[in-house]
Amino acid sequence: xxxxxxxxxxxxxxxxxxxxxxxxxxxxxxxxxxxxxxxxxxxxxxxxxxxxxxxxxxxxxxxxxxxxxxxxxxxxxxxxxxxxxxxxxxxxxxxxxxxxxxxxxxxxxxxxxxxxxxxxxxx
Amino acid sequence: xxxxxxxxxxxxxxxxxxxxxxxxxxxxxxxxxxxxxxxxxxxxxxxxxxxxxxxxxxxxxxxxxxxxxxxxxxxxxxxxxxxxxxxxxxxxxxxxxxxxxxxxxxxxxxxxxxxxxxxxxxxxxxxxxxxxxxxxxxxxxxxxxxxxxxxxxxxxxxxxxxxxxxxxxxxxxxxxxxxxxxxxxxxxxxxxxxxxxxxxxxxxxxxxxxxxxxxxxxxxxxxxxxxxxxxxxxxxxxxxxxxxxxxxxxxxxxxxxxxxxxxxxxxxxxxxxxxxxxxxxxxxxxxxxxxxxxxxxxxxxxxxxxxxxxxxx
Numbered sequence: 001x002x003x004x005x006x007x008x009x010x011x012x013x014x015x016x017x018x019x020x021x022x023x024x025x026x027x028x029x030x031x032x033x034x035x036x037x038x039x040x041x042x043x044x045x046x047x048x049x050x051x052x053x054x055x056x057x058x059x060x061x062x063x064x065x066x067x068x069x070x071x072x073x074x075x076x077x078x079x080x081x082x083x084x085x086x087x088x089x090x091x092x093x094x095x096x097x098x099x100x101x102x103x104x105x106x107x108x109x110x111x112x113x114x115x116x117x118x119x120x121x122x123x
Numbered sequence: 124x125x126x127x128x129x130x131x132x133x134x135x136x137x138x139x140x141x142x143x144x145x146x147x148x149x150x151x152x153x154x155x156x157x158x159x160x161x162x163x164x165x166x167x168x169x170x171x172x173x174x175x176x177x178x179x180x181x182x183x184x185x186x187x188x189x190x191x192x193x194x195x196x197x198x199x200x201x202x203x204x205x206x207x208x209x210x211x212x213x214x215x216x217x218x219x220x221x222x223x224x225x226x227x228x229x230x231x232x233x234x235x236x237x238x239x240x241x242x243x244x245x246x247x248x249x250x251x252x253x254x255x256x257x258x259x260x261x262x263x264x265x266x267x268x269x270x271x272x273x274x275x276x277x278x279x280x281x282x283x284x285x286x287x288x289x290x291x292x293x294x295x296x297x298x299x300x301x302x303x304x305x306x307x308x309x310x311x312x313x314x315x316x317x318x319x320x321x322x323x324x325x326x327x328x329x330x331x332x333x334x335x336x337x338x339x340x341x342x343x344x345x346x347x348x349x350x351x352x353x354x355x356x357x358x359x360x361x362x363x364x365x366x367x368x369x370x371x372x373x374x375x376x377x378x379x380x381x382x383x384x385x386x387x388x389x390x391x392x393x394x395x396x397x398x399x400x401x402x403x404x405x406x407x408x409x410x411x412x413x414x415x416x417x418x419x420x421x422x423x424x425x426x427x428x429x430x431x432x433x434x435x436x
Contacts, residue, residue, distance in 0.1 A: 018206035029345035042190040070268035084283040
């Protein structure tokens with residue numbers, strides 16, 4: 001159980017235990033529950049009236065701009081983690097600090113752009 | 124080997140017992156904040172067995188899967204929502220030297236796995252083939268992308284301060300003056316964590332008075348119970364993670380370390396409940412504005428403060 005892969009073996013074991021807990025709970029449920037499906041019971045819930053049209057109804061997706069914002073910044077942020085552990089190591093210091101402000105500037109500029117494009121106000 | 128079994132046993136106790144305790148605390152604390160009594164009957168003493176009774180009831184409920192639903196995805200969605208919160212616990216240190224696995228990229232691992240939990244809601248929302256559920260699932264997705272960035276930025280500020288991504292390493296490096304130093308990051312992280320859990324006031328993906336529990340509209344019985352359990356396990360995990368990153372985990376005078384960790388976790392869980400009772404629900408665009416125009420700039424400010432202080436000393 002040692003070494004790099006050893007520690008992730010334990011993670012995999014815990015994942016297996018988690019899956020077993022969920023499966024076990026559902027199995028117990030299967031043993032104890034009644035099963036009497038009727039066509040009415042299996043219709044989609046729409047506050048008591050018969051469902052209108054398809055459940056996967058067409059709707060306006062207003063969130064795609066946020067997804068763009070997120071993808072851009074998340075890719076940036078991933079590089080932050082390896083940098084964070086070494087940025088004050090001997091020999092870096094001021095240089096990496098300046099680099100950090102450049103990074104912060106990029107993200108701040110992106111948000112400023114989104115703000116000016118008025119994606120944060122809907123009404 | 125015995126060590127591993129002990130760690131797993133402790134993780135399972137934390138995973139299965141703490142959410143129930145937090146849930147029962149929520150019943151009672153909410154009730155008293157609203158001048159009610161809350162559950163009083165089950166178990167005799169102040170309704171202590173209410174959630175156990177709920178569990179027994181869920182166990183016997185019929186499992187209804189709508190005819191229109193995407194069956195397989197619908198069936199596994201509660202598991203996808205719940206299991207990540209168990210897996211995350213393996214990297215969180217309870218006491219000095221007491222951690223399931225000391226992963227050297229622990230912080231990264233924890234944030235990555237926690238993000239998977241939200242997929243459960245999105246899967247449930249889409250697979251239900253119900254209009255409310257689709258709306259709820261989309262809101263859950265929008266909320267995830269809004270809050271992941273401040274969460275990651277605030278967490279990396281702590282990684283900068285400690286110079287490591289290992290969670291036990293972060294707690295070891297922690298000192299009391301990190302409290303004011305990392306205060307902004309701590310608040311940003313906790314608020315973003317609440318939003319990731321879809322807890323009030325950030326609960327518009329499940330807004331029961333508006334879109335009828337969103338992704339969970341069509342769920343019944345055990346699968347619904349698993350979603351509920353994942354919500355409370357999420358409270359425990361987010362409180363635990365905030366404790367480890369910002370409040371010094373096991374560090375504290377007099378009491379043993381594991382007790383300090385638990386005290387801090389429960390204090391934060393109490394705040395989660397308190398916030399729920401206090402604030403009204405935000406609208407989805409208000410949430411996006413709070414995230415992008417409020418929390419992200421604050422997290423960037425915290426990064427700047429951390430960097431300058433760290434290089435200066």
